[in-house]
Amino acid sequence: MTRPAYDLDIRTDPRRLRTALAGAARTPYWLEDPGRPAPEPALVGAVDTDLLIVGGGYCGLWTALQAKEQDPTRDVVLVEAAEIGWAASGRNGGFVEASLTHGPANGRRYFADDLDVLDTLAAENFSGFRDSLTRHGIDAEYEQEGALSVATEPHQVDELRAQPGFLGADELPVRSPLYRAGVFHKSGNALVHPAKLAWGLKAAVKALGVRVFEHTPVKRLTERRGTVQAATGMGTVRCRQAVLATNGFPSLLRRNRLLTLPVYDYVLMTEPLTAAQLDEIGWHGRFGISDTSRQFHYYRKTADNRILWGGYDAVYHRGRGIRPEFDQRPETFNRLADHFLRTFPQLHDIRFTHTWGGMIDMSTQLAAFQGVAMNGKVAYAGGFTGLGVAATRFAATVMLDLLAGADTPRTHLKMATKRPMPIPPEPLTYPAVQVIRRAISASDRNAGRDGLILKTASLMGFSFDS
Incomplete structure (x- = not known):
């Protein structure tokens, strides 16, 4: 059997990997921006407001922005447990995708009846994302130059061939000995500096009058006498309505705690490439790249021509663990560096300057969901599964529609009216995830064909398609 382009084995000389990773900063590159x-x-004491937003990532920030745009007189308070942009919103790859369903196959499986509406709404949201940045003067290094999907296995070539924009191996705009074919997507894809996006949204909502409190974790949410009350570490917030934008962190609504799984994704950042190095691989455009395996890599260039390289290993830590020490995983960094050097052997002397990880919120349908609780006074969203840069803006719009009791195309969507299948609790979760990971690796080795485990899990409602 021919070995796949990527696998769990390390094929690069370990000494080379140690040299490439030596001295790398253990912090997200984006968050080091001056x-x-x-x-x-932090919030101290008692506060009253019309709308409380819990969570200062993209989802909470987009909700605050649109709430004030819809009604400038509405009083809005946003509380963040740590700092704006410290979690997934400041650690991701900065890929802005129009898709709300995590790919065509996943969309057909879970949202078949909504696809036409979703396509229209996704395009509107993608356009609105760009327009919001312009309207509020947010410099997030937005670049809209398309995206390249590449096949690294023979069976992936046939899967791509039917798509518009198909390119043979010798037609691809980037050179790698692993590339067999590709598809260039001209629309519906962009790139941003993720932390600058979060910080720009923070500045925009403050300018609109939103009261922002950081280092203010909410401990408890209760409904009393027609209002919602949030207890924080040093105070309380009483509000008419609330939005929960905590994503992969444990939900303040007990009934939602099994709807998402915190999964860690890991990333490398290279030193800036020289003009000669870029010539070696032929990567001169400002587009992002991903391969089409289930365990896929995503990569892009920064403004100073570094390459961000992430993905492949999606790691679940036992007990739904979310801890600072999980941001580092040398085993995964070695594997990512090995895969990078397999992909671009022309860059054999490259060094990585940053290594980091971060938690994303995965749902069984691999796409976000929204809903309401506490007699319609609390809206929530979650399960973005790594597709949150643009989809969080859409989720914010849906949640505001739901709180308003509005009858819109968004409020009729399945993702807003039906919750995904819950993920079993421990002690079942950890061994089940490990079994599924091994089954996915076996599928990639077996020309993408699913074995009994993946077929059974799929019948039970767990999605692994994109």
């Missing part, structure tokens, strides 16, 4: 704003003070 434009990082100072945090806002």
